[in-house]
Amino acid sequence: MKKNILFRTNVVICTVIVLGFLLTSMISYFSNNGIFKKDVEKITTLTSEGIYHQIDSIFTKPINISLTMANDSLLKMFLTEENTRGGDEEFVQSMREYLLAYQVKYGYDSVFLVSAGTDKYYHFSQGVDRILTKDNPEDEWYYAFMQDTREYSLNIDNDEAKSADNGITIFINCKIYSRDGDIMGVVGVGFRVDTLQKLFKEYEDKFKLRAYLVDDDGTIEISTTKTGFVKSDLFRECGYGEYKEEILANQEGPQSFWYSSGGKKGYVAVDYIPNLKWHLIVDNDTVALEKRLNHQLALGVFVILLVIGAVLFMITCIIHKYNSQIISLAVEKEKAHRTAFQTETEKLYENIYEIDITHNCAASEATESYFESLGASKQMVFDDVLEVIARKQIKEEYRDGYLNTFSSGNVLKAYEEGRESLYFDFMTTNDGGKTYYWMRITARIFYWKDDQSVRMLVYRQNIDQEKKKEVQMAEKMMRDSLSGLYNKAAVQELITGYLKGDTENCYAFFILDIDNFKSVNDTCGHAVGDRVITDFAGKIQGQFAEGDIIGRIGGDEFVAFVPAPSEEWVGKKAEKLSEALRYEFSDGEKICWISASIGVSIAPGGGVDFETLYKNADTALYRTKQKGKRGFTIYL
Numbered sequence: 001m002k003k004n005i006l007f008r009t010n011v012v013i014c015t016v017i018v019l020g021f022l023l024t025s026m027i028s029y030f031s032n033n034g035i036f037k038k039d040v041e042k043i044t045t046l047t048s049e050g051i052y053h054q055i056d057s058i059f060t061k062p063i064n065i066s067l068t069m070a071n072d073s074l075l076k077m078f079l080t081e082e083n084t085r086g087g088d089e090e091f092v093q094s095m096r097e098y099l100l101a102y103q104v105k106y107g108y109d110s111v112f113l114v115s116a117g118t119d120k121y122y123h124f125s126q127g128v129d130r131i132l133t134k135d136n137p138e139d140e141w142y143y144a145f146m147q148d149t150r151e152y153s154l155n156i157d158n159d160e161a162k163s164a165d166n167g168i169t170i171f172i173n174c175k176i177y178s179r180d181g182d183i184m185g186v187v188g189v190g191f192r193v194d195t196l197q198k199l200f201k202e203y204e205d206k207f208k209l210r211a212y213l214v215d216d217d218g219t220i221e222i223s224t225t226k227t228g229f230v231k232s233d234l235f236r237e238c239g240y241g242e243y244k245e246e247i248l249a250n251q252e253g254p255q256s257f258w259y260s261s262g263g264k265k266g267y268v269a270v271d272y273i274p275n276l277k278w279h280l281i282v283d284n285d286t287v288a289l290e291k292r293l294n295h296q297l298a299l300g301v302f303v304i305l306l307v308i309g310a311v312l313f314m315i316t317c318i319i320h321k322y323n324s325q326i327i328s329l330a331v332e333k334e335k336a337h338r339t340a341f342q343t344e345t346e347k348l349y350e351n352i353y354e355i356d357i358t359h360n361c362a363a364s365e366a367t368e369s370y371f372e373s374l375g376a377s378k379q380m381v382f383d384d385v386l387e388v389i390a391r392k393q394i395k396e397e398y399r400d401g402y403l404n405t406f407s408s409g410n411v412l413k414a415y416e417e418g419r420e421s422l423y424f425d426f427m428t429t430n431d432g433g434k435t436y437y438w439m440r441i442t443a444r445i446f447y448w449k450d451d452q453s454v455r456m457l458v459y460r461q462n463i464d465q466e467k468k469k470e471v472q473m474a475e476k477m478m479r480d481s482l483s484g485l486y487n488k489a490a491v492q493e494l495i496t497g498y499l500k501g502d503t504e505n506c507y508a509f510f511i512l513d514i515d516n517f518k519s520v521n522d523t524c525g526h527a528v529g530d531r532v533i534t535d536f537a538g539k540i541q542g543q544f545a546e547g548d549i550i551g552r553i554g555g556d557e558f559v560a561f562v563p564a565p566s567e568e569w570v571g572k573k574a575e576k577l578s579e580a581l582r583y584e585f586s587d588g589e590k591i592c593w594i595s596a597s598i599g600v601s602i603a604p605g606g607g608v609d610f611e612t613l614y615k616n617a618d619t620a621l622y623r624t625k626q627k628g629k630r631g632f633t634i635y636l
Contacts, residue, residue, distance in 0.1 A: 037258075040267050040284050045256060047207050048269035048282040049442070052254075054199060055213075057466065059154075059172070059275055062189050064473050065106060066152060066174035069187045071489065072481055074098070075113070076176060077555060079184045082115055092127040094526075099124035102189070110159050110169055110190030114142055116183050125163040145173055145186060154276055156193060156221055156228035168193045168229050170222075193227050200224045209284040213276070216248055221278055238283065239264025248279060254421065265290065352460075355382055357411045357445075358453035383408055395436050398426035406443060406458075415445045415454050422456075425463065438467040482530060483537035485558070486551035494549050495561050495610045499603065507603040508564040508573065509613040511621045512540065512581070515595045515629045517556040524590045531587050536594065543577050559614075567602060567634075574600050574632040582630065597624040598632035606635050 069075060078095055085091040095113065103111040103124040113122040114132060123129035132139040141155050152174040158166040171190040178184050200211045201224050213222040218235045221228040235241040240259035247255075247270050256269040266285040273280055353370060354363040360381040362368045368378060374392055376385045386406060390399040404410060405424045414422060422443040427436040442459040478490035486494065498507070514520075514536055521529040533556065540558055544550055549561040564570050581596040599621025607613040620635040627633070 036286075036289065037267075040286055040289075041256065043207055044209060044267050044269045044282055044284040045254075045444075047203055047209060047211075048254065048256075048271055048280060051199070051203060051211055051282065052271050052273065052280055055196070055273060055280065056275060058196070058199075059273075061106075061473070062108065062172045062191065063152060063174075063275060064477060065102065066172045066188045068477055069102065069189075070152075070174040070176045071487065073487075073552075073555065074482060075187065076178065076184060079115055079117065079176065080178075082117060082120075086118060086120070092122075095122050096124060096127040106189070108189040109167065109192050110161065110171065110188075112161070112188060112190070114186045116146070116185045121161075123161045123163070126161065129161050141171075141173075142186060145175075146183060151175055152188075154278075158229060159190065168227050170196070193222060193229075196222050197224050197227075207284075209282055212281045212283070213273075213278045214248075214281060215278055218244055218248060234281070239266060239285075240268055240283075243268075247281070253419075263287070353458045355456045355458060356448075356451075356453050357382070357408050357415075357456050360408050363455055393428045393430070395427040395429070402426055402441075406441070406456075411443070411445060411456055412454060415447075420445055425467070437462065437464040439463065480552040482533055483552045483558075484534075485537050485541070486549065488551065488553035491549060491551035491553060491559055491561070492610050495613075498549075498561070499608060499610065503604060503608055506564045506566070508560075508562050508570045509601045509603065509606070509617050510560040510562075510574070510577070511599045511614070511617040512558040512560070512577075513597045513621060513625075514556040515597055520592050524592060528587060528590045528592070532585055532592060532594065535585055536581070536596075539581055539583070540577075543580055559617075564602060570600060570602055571634060574598055574634065578630070578632050595630040597621055597629045599624055599635065600632060601635040 075098065078091075078098070081091065099111045099113060099122060102108070111124040112129075114120070115122070119132045121129045121132055132142050134143055138157075138160050141157060145153055145155075152172065155171050155173065157169065157171060159169040160166070169190040170193050171188055173186050173188040176184040176187055196213070200222070203209070203211055204224060211223065212220055212234055214220055214234050215228070218233050219228060220226045220232045220234050226232050235244040239261045240247075240257075242261065243257065243259065250270065251272040251274070254269065254271040256267065258267050259265065264285065265287050266283055268284070269282045271280045272278075353367040355361075355367065356363040360383060362371055362382065362385075371380070371385050371388075372378065374385075374388055376388045380388075386403055390402055394402050402424060405422055411422065422445070423440065425438060425440045428439045429436045440461045440463045442461065444457045444459075446455055446457070447453075448455045478486055480487045495509075514532070517529065517532070520532055533552070536556075537550075537552060537558065540550055540560065544560055544562060548563075550558070551560075552558050562573075564573075578596065578598055581594065583594055585592045585594050599617045599619065601607055601613045601616035601620060603613055606616045616635040620633040623633040624631050
């Protein structure tokens with residue numbers, strides 16, 4: 001009887017323990033699975049954002065360099081002279097040296113020029129590398145691009161240049177237009193595709209996911225193992241092929257989703273890169289991770305049954321001990337995960353804070369501590385803390401934009417509209433306003449089920465160096481490479497801005513042309529001619545104030561746009577300018593007599609827009625030349 005009772009008692013105890021441990025394991029499994037999915041989503045999204053910004057940074061520079069070269073008046077002059085000097089070795093050498101200068105300065109694997117007039121392919125290492133033909137499959141990219149309406153394009157191909165060893169290269173191609181709008185040729189730079197493949201490899205090794213750049217047809221342009229040189233459709237083999245049209249049609253912003261098809265599971269983050277017209281796809285395949293979770297669950301059940309059978313007589317002690325171990329392991333695992341995730345995230349961002357937008361307050365102790373360090377009390381709501389941060393740290397002209405972007409009302413509105421991210425760039429200080437630097441805040445908006453609140457993760461990233469490079473690049477693009485003055489596009493934009501903002505005051509528009517400059521080039525050589533241009537530009541700058549607009553808009557044609565107190569002042573200024581530009585130029589070997597013909601139009605009487613002022617000043621310049629040059633004419 002006692003044995004029967006003991007047996008039944010043991011059976012009941014074992015059944016309760018087995019069921020209890022199985023239930024605990026299942027709860028732990030599903031809980032960890034939920035955490036696992038959230039972690040996968042966060043890591044995939046952050047990786048996609050990191051790759052996006054790095055790719056955007058990598059391609060911005062070569063695109064801008066290609067555009068700068070395409071608008072360089074010196075390069076256009078080369079192409080204009082090609083028909084008469086194309087067979088001249090000195091001419092070809094000067095073309096090669098021009099391309100080589102860009103290659104040496106920026107270190108690209110390819111710097112090239114294709115002439116639309118002769119189909120010659122000029123290369124920095126060879127001069128004339130080859131002649132392109134329509135029947136050569138290797139040259140299809142060029143003829144296709146000439147028929148395209150885009151100003152610039154990207155293509156991945158083997159580099160056919162004799163010195164390039166057929167290396168797979170990303171080319172940035174840009175059209176060169178004449179003043180009449182005709183295509184004069186194609187210029188561009190290229191760098192080996194392994195530059196991006198290494199970037200993808202670093203992310204894939206670190207986070208165990210896959211990254212792809214695909215075009216609008218779904219063809220893989222770049223991955224760690226494939227390039228657009230050999231066509232490969234990503235959506236034929238992946239587990240999210242059914243979303244192909246939806247992915248490729250989206251060009252508005254980032255999107256992400258879970259997928260499960262054909263034995264493949266995972267989470268995908270997708271974003272469109274406008275500069276490249278390619279789609280960035282980051283695929284986090286979770287099949288292996290889920291198998292490990294399932295294996296751990298099965299192993300846990302086996303261990304539980306083994307322990308129960310071996311130590312049944314110590315069942316009570318084992319229950320307490322085992323439950324304690326389960327809790328401890330779960331806590332340690334969570335801590336380790338949080339530490340690892342925080343460490344990797346902090347490599348990309350300075351600080352990360354969490355805000356409870358629904359309740360208008362901080363959502364973590366770290367966030368509260370940060371707010372207190374700025375002088376905000378714990379009782380202050382988030383919107384009031386924003387005011388404190390704006391007043392103490394943010395430069396005045398960016399405060400309204402900062403407050404309007406991250407106020408609780410705007411965040412809730414963004415969430416209701418389906419937006420998941422907010423971005424804002426501004427200048428901030430850490431020393432009370434003595435110095436400022438650029439900061440970018442990226443905010444991720446999400447819904448927190450535990451308390452049914454809308455929350456926001458705030459990532460602070462120092463982008464001071466990035467902004468400085470953007471400013472330097474913008475300034476460089478506005479300057480003429482030879483004279484250092486504004487180029488034609490910059491002159492037109494700046495003058496148009498002045499005239500739109502002020503239609504009442506008087507302005508003088510000068511066009512200055514070096515007399516007989518062609519003879520300087522013919523008798524002294526183009527190198528001396530370039531030095532004359534540089535010296536002449538310096539002389540002009542010396543005659544105007546620092547804020548005046550001075551530019552070089554053609555070979556030997558310059559303009560100046562200045563405020564004019566009166567028409568009488570304009571005449572005196574033109575006369576003084578004409579006298580200052582009559583001088584003897586010498587570089588130690590060659591001597592040239594320099595003078596200038598000047599045409600002047602006056603706003604608003606002579607025009608209230610750039611085109612009219614330019615036309616009238618050009619008419620006046622023509623009259624000066626008819627009168628024998630070396631003087632000026634004011635358009636009346």
